Amino acid sequence: MKKLFACLLAAALLAASVQAQQVQPIDGIAAVVDEDVILRSELDRALNNVLLQYAGRSEQLPPREILERQVLERLVLINLQVARAAGTGVRVGDQEVDQAIAGIAAQNQVSVEQLARQVASDGTSYAEFRDSIRDELIIQRLRQRFAQTRVSVSDAEIDAALESQQASGAQFHLAHILVALPEGATPEQIAIAQQKVEGIKGLLDRGEMDFAAAAVRYSDSPNALEGGDLGWRSLDEIPVAFATLVRDMAPGEVSATLRGPSGFQLLQMVETRDASEDGPDLVTQYHGRHILVRVDPNVSDAAAKAEIDTLGARIAGGADFAEVAREHSDDPSSQSRGGDLGWFTADQFGPDFGAQITSLQDGQVSKPFRTPAGWHIVERLGSRQSDVGADNRRAQVSETIGRRKLEDEWNRFLREMRGEAYVDYRIGPPDDDASGNAPDAPAPASDG
Structure with a gap:
């Protein structure tokens, strides 16, 4: 039921726009987001679904107060995206939601009724589940509109990618850890972030933690709770600044600290494969x-x-x-x-x-x-x-490059939207330092 757990996690995390169906007499506010709020009960549901996903692997999770902040930040981003979509006229009808739920049930080889019972057994009402699926579809549609207006691929980029594919048919399964920096970071914020990433690298080099667990605990990336997994990528899907490095990495190897537009990163080469082994195209x-x-x-x-x-x-x-x-x-x-x-x-x-x-x-x-x-x-x-002929190959390469560009532009858009929003956390300890780094960041190992 791995896909179902993933769906339930998405349902909980996408509950930011949903009115609580059974509000308790007193339900605290976890965060204020512009003119909306995220309730404590919504955060608890999302948190419980993360714990369910990591059942038997709870040692990979960070301390509860750090996990709460990670999950709450995801809810904030979802809330902002749904609000932005609503403001631009994006709508999703009931029939589309029904079709999506039927697809989820089919993927998990259960009926819609069985899926509803499973959702209820994990603490989420079916009405909340439906509304969260609706929000997910709305965000997908917002992302599609964004791609149409912000992402373009030139013939020169396609030619270069095709040439690279002919030279190397390899594909790379990557994971990453991001220590984020705000726009216009001060020297002090840069120094603190660099200290944090060097501390993480030290833990990995000494074998005190595996990469996925470190990503869950320390990464600022939206995919931290997935262990930083980036999936399979060909060279044309990897930023040019990292492509040469990735080509020479061995499976299991972790890169030195890399500085990118969003902060400091560590890359892991999980495994490699020869795309030409996949048979006829x-x-x-x-x-x-x-x-x-x-x-x-x-x-x-x-x-x-x-x-x-x-x-x-x-x-x-x-x-x-x-x-x-x-x-x-x-x-x-x-x-x-x-x-x-x-x-x-x-x-x-x-x-x-x-x-x-x-x-x-x-x-x-x-x-x-x-x-x-x-x-x-x-x-x-x-x-x-x-x-697949030459024209289709060009179309496929164009789509691949477009996905990579969209990922970069979309993440930048989310950072800008988050930076412009009014967000007031009402849980946990006082705000972390100005760099946004978690308070349990590891210190670099000393020589003495």
């Missing part, structure tokens, strides 16, 4: 056509849903899909072709569209579903395995 492509009823300032979500339901009923009653698309679809690129989208990969039109096309059989028409563009019906006309 084949992808599944789908041939489909769709009808779109767009949601915009002049067409409400409810009106668009009513129209797509009517069109779906016509098609189910025997109307020709292509004719209905030509008459009613709001997609100008495919309307004149009867909604025909040609051949495409599952992720080409976004995750919501991809989830629908992969769930259908050839010749089957979907029920109405929602994407950021509006309401759709899609018909899957065929599927095939295709060898």
Whole structure:
């Protein structure tokens, strides 16, 4: 049930925007975030789910007051992202939430009812769970909009990445520990952060703690509670400043201290693999056509849903899909072709569209579903395995570089948003030193 535990953790951490369903007579405030609050009960639920995830490995966790601060900081960031999304008009409907929950249940090979019982047994009401999934989808949509406006990849970058891939097909499984620095850090803050990262490196060099446990305890990165795991990356997904270093690291090796734009880092090479061992470079492509009823300032979500339901009923009653698309679809690129989208990969039109096309059989028409563009019906006309050609390779490399750029830009955006927000913690000891370092940071080992 590892995926379910991860889902439950996400549910608890995404509860910042949820009103408590059963408020106790007295429920303290854990933090004030701009004009909103995070309740003590919300923090306790999130904290308990972290402890559940680390059952049997509690020694890897930091002291409780430090763990509380880590979890609360995640809740603060989630709260800020959901508020920013709401301010920019991002909305997620009930049907989209239902589809996401059904997907979670299917991944864990349980029914929705069984998933609801599991959620309840771990101390989260089903209503809170639904609202937390809604917040997660909202944040995903905010991130997608951010990518469209902030991230671009040039032909020169794609050419350089393709050349690098030809020289080395290796992929690297990495983890990291971040000791963050604020924007415009003072010399004193830099010195304190450097002392902290050197102390962490000393613990690792002396074998007093493994890398994942050190990341959980000391890292300032949002993925600290995952042991700092960065997953598998090719060279074009690694910042240029670190690529040469990573290429020469052995599995298990920990880098020297690195200074990046967000602070000091330690990298661990977990393992390596040759991407060429994966076999033929084949992808599944789908041939489909769709009808779109767009949601915009002049067409409400409810009106668009009513129209797509009517069109779906016509098609189910025997109307020709292509004719209905030509008459009613709001997609100008495919309307004149009867909604025909040609051949495409599952992720080409976004995750919501991809989830629908992969769930259908050839010749089957979907029920109405929602994407950021509006309401759709899609018909899957065929599927095939295709060898990825030069154009697709360029597209894949572009997507890879775009993900890396998005990660950098998104983390910078989160730091800026966090720095501009009013946040008042109401738990734990007084604020840490101005550098933001945890009070239990290890000191560097002395020679004497």
